[in-house]
Amino acid sequence: MATALPTAGPLVERTFTPEVEAELEALCARYPERRAALLPALRLCEREFGSVDLGGMKLVARLLGLAPAYVLGVVSFYTHFRRPTDGTYVIEVCRTLPCALRGADDFMQHVERKLGIKAGETTKDGMFTLKDAECMAACDKAPLIQLNGHNQELLDPKTFDALVDQLKAEPEAFELRKGCRDPFPWTKPADPAAQRTRPEGERDYEHEALTHEPTLLRRCYKGRATTLAEYQADGGYAGLKKALALPPQQVTDMVKDSGLRGRGGAGFPTGVKWTFIPGEDKVPGPRYLVINCDESEPGTFKDRRLIEEDPHLLLEGIAISCHAIKSQHCYIYIRGEMVLGAERLEAAVQEAYAAGVFGPDALGKGRRLDCTVHRGAGAYICGEETALLSSLEGGRGYPRLKPPFPAIKGAWGQPTIVNNVETICNVALILGRGLDWYKSLGTPPSPPDLYPKLPRGGAGSRGPKIWCVSGHVQRPGLYDVPFGVSLKQLIFDERFCGGMRPGRKLKGVIPGGSSFQILKADEVDVPLCFDAVANAGSSCGSAGVIVLDDSTNIVMALVNVLRFYHHESCGQCTPCREGSGWMLKIVERIAAGAGTLEDLDTIDAIANQACGKTICVLAEAFSWPAQSYIAKFRDEFVEHIKQGRNLTGGRLCAPGGSGK
Amino acid sequence: MTADAAAGPGGEPGFTPDFTFSIDGVTVPAKKGDTILKAGLRAGKFIPHYCWHPGLSIAGNCRICLVHATKTMPPGKPVIACATEVVEGMEVESDGPRTKELREGVMEFLLINHPLDCPVCDQAGECDLQQYSFDHGRETSRFEEEKTQRPRKDLGPLIRFVGNRCIVCTRCVRFCEEVAGTGELSVVNRGDASWIDTFPGVELDNPMSGCVADICPVGALLDKDSMHSTRVWLLRGTKSVCAGCATGCNVNVETFDEKVKRITPRENQAVNRWWMCDAGRLTWREATAPARVGAARIAGQEVPFARALERALELVRDASGGVVGLTTGFASNEELFTFQGLVGRGAIAAAFAPDGATFTSRDGFAIAADKNPNREGARRILGEGALGAAGQDAAIAALEEGKVGLAIVHDAAPGGAPWSPRLLAALGKAKARIVLALHETPANADALRGAAVVLPAAHATEKDGTFVNAMGRVQRVRPAVPPPAGARSDLDVLEELARAAALQPRVLSAAGVFRRLAQALPAQFGGLDYNALGELGRPAPGAGEALLGRGRPLPIVDGVRSGYEAGPVSRAPGRADDEQVRPSVHHESLVGYGTRRGDL
Incomplete structure (x- = not known):
C-alpha cells in the first residue's frame, strides 16, 4: 500500500494578490515564528486556488521562508486539505466504530452505488469526490457525511439521495446546508417528584447525578452560538471579573483545590499541571495557554458542541486561566474538520475582543491578552499535546520527546499549558459559581483500599461532566451529568439513553473513547468517575461511551478500531508505525477466516512489544483495545479461527434500529 | 572548539567527569547533561542506535536504544538512551534479559516490512540493520502478512532512494536541515506509508548530498557513484586526506583490486567533523580520467x-x-x-x-x-x-x-x-x-x-x-x-x-x-x-x-542544538534562500574527466 503523494498535476506557478499577502502577514504576526502560519497559509491556498497544489506549496514555502520539501512533508501528513484532483463537492463518510455501529458501512455502500465511485475516487463529471474520513466528532448523529467540510447528519439512503439530487439540480443548495441543523437534547428535565431525601450521613452520588441540572450544556441546543450578550445575561463573565480581582496564584490555588481533572483523556489534575510552570526568574519570556480542541477520539463529541453553541464559556475560561498562569496569548487548536466550530469560535473571539475580554487591556493594568484560533488539518495524533504543539508550530504532527514537558518547554520552547476545551470551561464554572458549588459535584478523592487496583487511592473526580454516548442505545447523545452516575444508569435510565435498541442486549461498553479497554455487560455497574473506571480496568478517558449490543461481531469491531489507529499512527516510532499495521493485518486475516490460534498470541506479543516503548501513547491506543477484546471475548475470536469464516459475513453488527 | 588529535575522533579535550553512573554494573564517568548513550560511547560502552547521530539533533524515533534504568520517570518504564540524561548513581541495564527483549521487539518491528534483499543490497556488510539483527534479533519472524511497498527513485544526481529498505530514522532529513541547511528532504505521508522524498523539481543536490548515503544506517540511500560496484567487505580502506580543496577532509579511500571504488569521509572534529563534499567524494575519478x-x-x-x-x-x-x-x-x-x-x-x-x-x-x-x-x-x-x-x-x-x-x-x-x-x-x-x-x-x-x-x-x-x-x-x-x-x-x-x-x-x-x-x-x-x-x-x-582571515575559514561550531529543541522533523529549516546556497556547479567540476551528471 503505497499512499499517493499530494503532488498530482503540473506545477503551476501561483501568486497571492497583495490583499491576500497582507492577510498572510497579519496571520504571521499572530505567532512568534512565521513557520507557525503554515497551516493557515495552506488554507489560504485552498480558498484562493481551490486546492493545495504544488504551485501553492511552493508559494507558501517562499513566503514563509521554508524549504518546499518541508511544506510537502507537512501537507502530506494531514488529510483534510483539498487536493487538486478533488471534485466540486468532497463527500467524506465517517466509518469509525461509533458511526459503523449505527450503520455507516451499509450507508457507505449506498453512497458508492449512488455516486458510482469508490472511496478515493472522483466522478467523471468532476462533481463529487468520495473519501473515507476519520471520526467527525458527531458520533451521535451517524450516519453522517461531511460535505465540503460541513456536517450533514443523521442521513439515510433516502435523505442522501435527495441531497445529491439537490446538489446536481441547484448548485447554490450547498449554502443552505451549512450549519448544525438538528439540535436535540435528549436529557429530560429532572422530575421534582423523583427527588429523594438524602440518607443521613451518606451521599447518594447516583441520585445527585440524576437530579442534576445541565451546567456545561445549559446554553447549548439552540442551533446557533450563544452571543456574548446572552452569555452575560446568563451570568457569564462574572467569574472572569472575580478572577481578575484575585492574584494569579490564588486562582491557581482555587483550581487546584477544586479537584478539577483534565477532561481530555488522561485526567491529570489541572491546577497541579499549572503549578509546573517555572517562575519568571527561572524561565523568562512568554507563557502560552493552548486549548486542545482537536477532539478526534472516536466516540467523543462534547467539545464540538461546546464551541459550536456556547463558545463564550470556553473564552471566559481562557481569560481566567491566562490570568492564573500569567499567559498573554492563548491559541485554540481546533480540528480541521470542525469548519463550523472554527467559524463560530472565531466570531465569538471577535466579539470578546470588542468587549475587552481580549485585547490591549484585557488583564487590567495595560496587560494584553490575545486569543488566536488555529485550525488543524486532519490528524488524530494532533490531539496528543506535544503533537499538537508541533502542529501549532507549523510542522508535521509529531509528538515530542518528554521530558521536558510542555509546562517547562512547550510552544516555541516556552512554558505552555495545554488543556482540553471542557477542562477550561470547568475553570469558568469554578470561578463563576464558586468553589463550594463545584466541589459539591462529583466524587471525592478515593481513600486507599477502596479500589484494589488503586492501592494508594485516587484523586477523585469533581465537577460537572459531559458524557458522549454513542452506539447501540436508544438515544445516543451528550449527557451533562456529574461524575458518579453509574454507567449502567447512563445507558439504561429513561432520562438518559433509554436502554438498548429494541430486542437487543448489551454486549459491552467502551467507556472512554475507542482507545480504551472494553467492559463486558456484567462490568457496567460502575460509577463513572476516574478512579472507579480505572479500577474496573478501563478509563473514563475523554468520556466517549461507546455501547455495543449483542449483535456486534467483536472481531469486526477490532478491525474497525485498528484501522483507525493504523491510519492515524504518525509513523515516528518503530513499534507503533510497524506494529499498528501488523496487528491490523493479522486481525483482518482472522476476520476473513484465515487466522490461527497463534495469531492471538502474536497480537498480544505485538501489544506488549509496543506499549510503553514509544514517544506518545498511540501504541497503547491500538494495543489496549486488542488485548481487552481478545481477553474478554476470546471465544468469539477462537470461533472465527475454528470455523475459518467470518461469523457475521463480514458485518459489524445487525443493521438499523437506532430506536429513535 | 578544536579537538586535539590525541583526543581521538570524537575526542573531547579536557573531559572532566562531574559524577559517575553505571551501565551493566560498570562505572561510567559522565558530565552533567550527558545522555546515557553519549556517556556510554565515551567510555567504550556501545548501545545500539539508528536514528541517533553525534552530528545531528536527537529524534528518538527508532527505539532500538531502549534500556532499563533507575532514577527515571515513571519508574520501570524503559527509556531511550539517546535522549535520557544521566544522573548521578543511575544504574542502566543495557545487556540484561529485559533489555534484550526490548531490542528483539524493535528489531522484529523494523524487519517486518523490510525486504530480505541483503544479497543484492549495497549496504550489506556495513548495515546496522544487519548487524543488530545478528546481535539482537530473533532467528525467525512471526510476520506472515504482505509487506508494505514504498517507492524506489533517484532523489538527486548522486543519491538513489530504495523506499522499502527505509526505516524512517530521519537522519538524512535532519542532515539536510541542520547540517547542509538546504532542506531538500522531508518525511512524506505518515505511519507505515511514510518515506523520504523531495519536492518535485527540487532535487537533493546540495554540495554535501553524498553524506546522506554515509549516515543512512540501512541501504535506503545509496551513493550512485559506487552503487553496484563492489561488495563492501572486499573493500580495503586507506586513511588519507581528500585533495579536492584546501579543507583537507579526512577520508577513507576504499579500494578493490588496486582500483579506487569510493571515497568516504572519516571523522575528524578539527577538520571535517563527519562530513565531506560531493566533489571531494568524486575526486578519485580524476585518476582514471x-x-x-x-x-x-x-x-x-x-x-x-x-x-x-x-x-x-x-x-x-x-x-x-x-x-x-x-x-x-x-x-x-x-x-x-x-x-x-x-x-x-x-x-x-x-x-x-x-x-x-x-x-x-x-x-x-x-x-x-x-x-x-x-x-x-x-x-x-x-x-x-x-x-x-x-x-x-x-x-x-x-x-x-x-x-x-x-x-x-x-x-x-x-x-x-x-x-x-x-x-x-x-x-x-x-x-x-x-x-x-x-x-x-x-x-x-x-x-x-x-x-x-x-x-x-x-x-x-x-x-x-x-x-x-x-x-x-x-x-x-x-x-x-x-x-x-x-x-x-x-x-x-x-x-x-x-x-x-x-x-x-x-x-x-x-x-x-x-x-x-x-x-x-x-x-x-x-x-x-x-x-x-x-x-x-x-x-x-x-x-x-x-x-582564518586569509585561508578558508573552518570554524567548527560546537554542537548542533540537541533533542527536543531541534527535533528534525519538528523544527523548521528556516531558510528562505535555498536556491542561493546550492551551487550545483560541484558536479560540473568533473566534466572533462569522463564524468557527466548522467553517468552517476
Missing part, C-alpha cells in the same frame, strides 16, 4: 617508465646553466621540499587552481574556495615569493634571459595547472624540459609539447606524504593504489633527480624528507614528527585562528 598521462614519453614518444626516468636523470646530470621549476598546490610538502632543493637557487613558480564553489554548512563544515589541497604547504616551504604572479614573473624573466638549461615542471594538478600563456611560451627557451604531469589538457598542453621527458605524475590517491590544509593542519595522505603501470611516485622521481644532481647521497622516503623539512623549516614545521601525525594530523606552528 581519459586526460590522465598514463605512460612516460621521450620527445613525445611513449617509452617504458624506466627509460624515461633514465633520460631525465641524464638531463639533470648534464644540465648546464640555470634551473627553473614549476610546481602546483597539489604537490605534497615532501615533493615541494625536494623540488625546491632540486631547483636550488633557480626560480620557482607555483600555479594554483582557481577558486571554486564554496559552502559552509550550518554546523561549520566548510568547502574551501581554494581548490588546492596544499597551497598552505607551498607557502610555508617555497615562501610567498614563489606564489602567484610574482613567482611566475621571476620564472619568465629567468627563462627569457635564455640562460636556463633545464626546466622541471611538476604538474600534479587535476585538469592541468593554470600557468600563464607567457610562462608557457617562455618555457620553450629552456634548453631541456622534464615534465611530471597528471593530466594532459589544453591548459598544460604547451608545457608537455616539446618536453624532453614526460613522466606520469601521481594522483592524490597514489601519494605518500603530507598536505597542510587551510587551517595549517599537517595531515597524512597515504597511497591507496599504485601509480600507473611501471611508474614511480612523484616524490621518488624527484628524489632520484636530486641524487642525480648530486645534491644528496641517497633517495629518502616521505618520512625521511619530512624529517629534513621539519629541521630545515622550524618556523613552519618545527616540532612535528611524521610518525606522530597519526590519523588525524597535527597543527603546524601558527595554525588555526591566525589563518
Whole structure:
C-alpha cells in the first residue's frame, strides 16, 4: 500500500494578490515564528486556488521562508486539505466504530452505488469526490457525511439521495446546508417528584447525578452560538471579573483545590499541571495557554458542541486561566474538520475582543491578552499535546520527546499549558459559581483500599461532566451529568439513553473513547468517575461511551478500531508505525477466516512489544483495545479461527434500529 | 572548539567527569547533561542506535536504544538512551534479559516490512540493520502478512532512494536541515506509508548530498557513484586526506583490486567533523580520467617508465646553466621540499587552481574556495615569493634571459595547472624540459609539447606524504593504489633527480624528507614528527585562528542544538534562500574527466 503523494498535476506557478499577502502577514504576526502560519497559509491556498497544489506549496514555502520539501512533508501528513484532483463537492463518510455501529458501512455502500465511485475516487463529471474520513466528532448523529467540510447528519439512503439530487439540480443548495441543523437534547428535565431525601450521613452520588441540572450544556441546543450578550445575561463573565480581582496564584490555588481533572483523556489534575510552570526568574519570556480542541477520539463529541453553541464559556475560561498562569496569548487548536466550530469560535473571539475580554487591556493594568484560533488539518495524533504543539508550530504532527514537558518547554520552547476545551470551561464554572458549588459535584478523592487496583487511592473526580454516548442505545447523545452516575444508569435510565435498541442486549461498553479497554455487560455497574473506571480496568478517558449490543461481531469491531489507529499512527516510532499495521493485518486475516490460534498470541506479543516503548501513547491506543477484546471475548475470536469464516459475513453488527 | 588529535575522533579535550553512573554494573564517568548513550560511547560502552547521530539533533524515533534504568520517570518504564540524561548513581541495564527483549521487539518491528534483499543490497556488510539483527534479533519472524511497498527513485544526481529498505530514522532529513541547511528532504505521508522524498523539481543536490548515503544506517540511500560496484567487505580502506580543496577532509579511500571504488569521509572534529563534499567524494575519478598521462614519453614518444626516468636523470646530470621549476598546490610538502632543493637557487613558480564553489554548512563544515589541497604547504616551504604572479614573473624573466638549461615542471594538478600563456611560451627557451604531469589538457598542453621527458605524475590517491590544509593542519595522505603501470611516485622521481644532481647521497622516503623539512623549516614545521601525525594530523606552528582571515575559514561550531529543541522533523529549516546556497556547479567540476551528471 503505497499512499499517493499530494503532488498530482503540473506545477503551476501561483501568486497571492497583495490583499491576500497582507492577510498572510497579519496571520504571521499572530505567532512568534512565521513557520507557525503554515497551516493557515495552506488554507489560504485552498480558498484562493481551490486546492493545495504544488504551485501553492511552493508559494507558501517562499513566503514563509521554508524549504518546499518541508511544506510537502507537512501537507502530506494531514488529510483534510483539498487536493487538486478533488471534485466540486468532497463527500467524506465517517466509518469509525461509533458511526459503523449505527450503520455507516451499509450507508457507505449506498453512497458508492449512488455516486458510482469508490472511496478515493472522483466522478467523471468532476462533481463529487468520495473519501473515507476519520471520526467527525458527531458520533451521535451517524450516519453522517461531511460535505465540503460541513456536517450533514443523521442521513439515510433516502435523505442522501435527495441531497445529491439537490446538489446536481441547484448548485447554490450547498449554502443552505451549512450549519448544525438538528439540535436535540435528549436529557429530560429532572422530575421534582423523583427527588429523594438524602440518607443521613451518606451521599447518594447516583441520585445527585440524576437530579442534576445541565451546567456545561445549559446554553447549548439552540442551533446557533450563544452571543456574548446572552452569555452575560446568563451570568457569564462574572467569574472572569472575580478572577481578575484575585492574584494569579490564588486562582491557581482555587483550581487546584477544586479537584478539577483534565477532561481530555488522561485526567491529570489541572491546577497541579499549572503549578509546573517555572517562575519568571527561572524561565523568562512568554507563557502560552493552548486549548486542545482537536477532539478526534472516536466516540467523543462534547467539545464540538461546546464551541459550536456556547463558545463564550470556553473564552471566559481562557481569560481566567491566562490570568492564573500569567499567559498573554492563548491559541485554540481546533480540528480541521470542525469548519463550523472554527467559524463560530472565531466570531465569538471577535466579539470578546470588542468587549475587552481580549485585547490591549484585557488583564487590567495595560496587560494584553490575545486569543488566536488555529485550525488543524486532519490528524488524530494532533490531539496528543506535544503533537499538537508541533502542529501549532507549523510542522508535521509529531509528538515530542518528554521530558521536558510542555509546562517547562512547550510552544516555541516556552512554558505552555495545554488543556482540553471542557477542562477550561470547568475553570469558568469554578470561578463563576464558586468553589463550594463545584466541589459539591462529583466524587471525592478515593481513600486507599477502596479500589484494589488503586492501592494508594485516587484523586477523585469533581465537577460537572459531559458524557458522549454513542452506539447501540436508544438515544445516543451528550449527557451533562456529574461524575458518579453509574454507567449502567447512563445507558439504561429513561432520562438518559433509554436502554438498548429494541430486542437487543448489551454486549459491552467502551467507556472512554475507542482507545480504551472494553467492559463486558456484567462490568457496567460502575460509577463513572476516574478512579472507579480505572479500577474496573478501563478509563473514563475523554468520556466517549461507546455501547455495543449483542449483535456486534467483536472481531469486526477490532478491525474497525485498528484501522483507525493504523491510519492515524504518525509513523515516528518503530513499534507503533510497524506494529499498528501488523496487528491490523493479522486481525483482518482472522476476520476473513484465515487466522490461527497463534495469531492471538502474536497480537498480544505485538501489544506488549509496543506499549510503553514509544514517544506518545498511540501504541497503547491500538494495543489496549486488542488485548481487552481478545481477553474478554476470546471465544468469539477462537470461533472465527475454528470455523475459518467470518461469523457475521463480514458485518459489524445487525443493521438499523437506532430506536429513535 | 578544536579537538586535539590525541583526543581521538570524537575526542573531547579536557573531559572532566562531574559524577559517575553505571551501565551493566560498570562505572561510567559522565558530565552533567550527558545522555546515557553519549556517556556510554565515551567510555567504550556501545548501545545500539539508528536514528541517533553525534552530528545531528536527537529524534528518538527508532527505539532500538531502549534500556532499563533507575532514577527515571515513571519508574520501570524503559527509556531511550539517546535522549535520557544521566544522573548521578543511575544504574542502566543495557545487556540484561529485559533489555534484550526490548531490542528483539524493535528489531522484529523494523524487519517486518523490510525486504530480505541483503544479497543484492549495497549496504550489506556495513548495515546496522544487519548487524543488530545478528546481535539482537530473533532467528525467525512471526510476520506472515504482505509487506508494505514504498517507492524506489533517484532523489538527486548522486543519491538513489530504495523506499522499502527505509526505516524512517530521519537522519538524512535532519542532515539536510541542520547540517547542509538546504532542506531538500522531508518525511512524506505518515505511519507505515511514510518515506523520504523531495519536492518535485527540487532535487537533493546540495554540495554535501553524498553524506546522506554515509549516515543512512540501512541501504535506503545509496551513493550512485559506487552503487553496484563492489561488495563492501572486499573493500580495503586507506586513511588519507581528500585533495579536492584546501579543507583537507579526512577520508577513507576504499579500494578493490588496486582500483579506487569510493571515497568516504572519516571523522575528524578539527577538520571535517563527519562530513565531506560531493566533489571531494568524486575526486578519485580524476585518476582514471581519459586526460590522465598514463605512460612516460621521450620527445613525445611513449617509452617504458624506466627509460624515461633514465633520460631525465641524464638531463639533470648534464644540465648546464640555470634551473627553473614549476610546481602546483597539489604537490605534497615532501615533493615541494625536494623540488625546491632540486631547483636550488633557480626560480620557482607555483600555479594554483582557481577558486571554486564554496559552502559552509550550518554546523561549520566548510568547502574551501581554494581548490588546492596544499597551497598552505607551498607557502610555508617555497615562501610567498614563489606564489602567484610574482613567482611566475621571476620564472619568465629567468627563462627569457635564455640562460636556463633545464626546466622541471611538476604538474600534479587535476585538469592541468593554470600557468600563464607567457610562462608557457617562455618555457620553450629552456634548453631541456622534464615534465611530471597528471593530466594532459589544453591548459598544460604547451608545457608537455616539446618536453624532453614526460613522466606520469601521481594522483592524490597514489601519494605518500603530507598536505597542510587551510587551517595549517599537517595531515597524512597515504597511497591507496599504485601509480600507473611501471611508474614511480612523484616524490621518488624527484628524489632520484636530486641524487642525480648530486645534491644528496641517497633517495629518502616521505618520512625521511619530512624529517629534513621539519629541521630545515622550524618556523613552519618545527616540532612535528611524521610518525606522530597519526590519523588525524597535527597543527603546524601558527595554525588555526591566525589563518582564518586569509585561508578558508573552518570554524567548527560546537554542537548542533540537541533533542527536543531541534527535533528534525519538528523544527523548521528556516531558510528562505535555498536556491542561493546550492551551487550545483560541484558536479560540473568533473566534466572533462569522463564524468557527466548522467553517468552517476
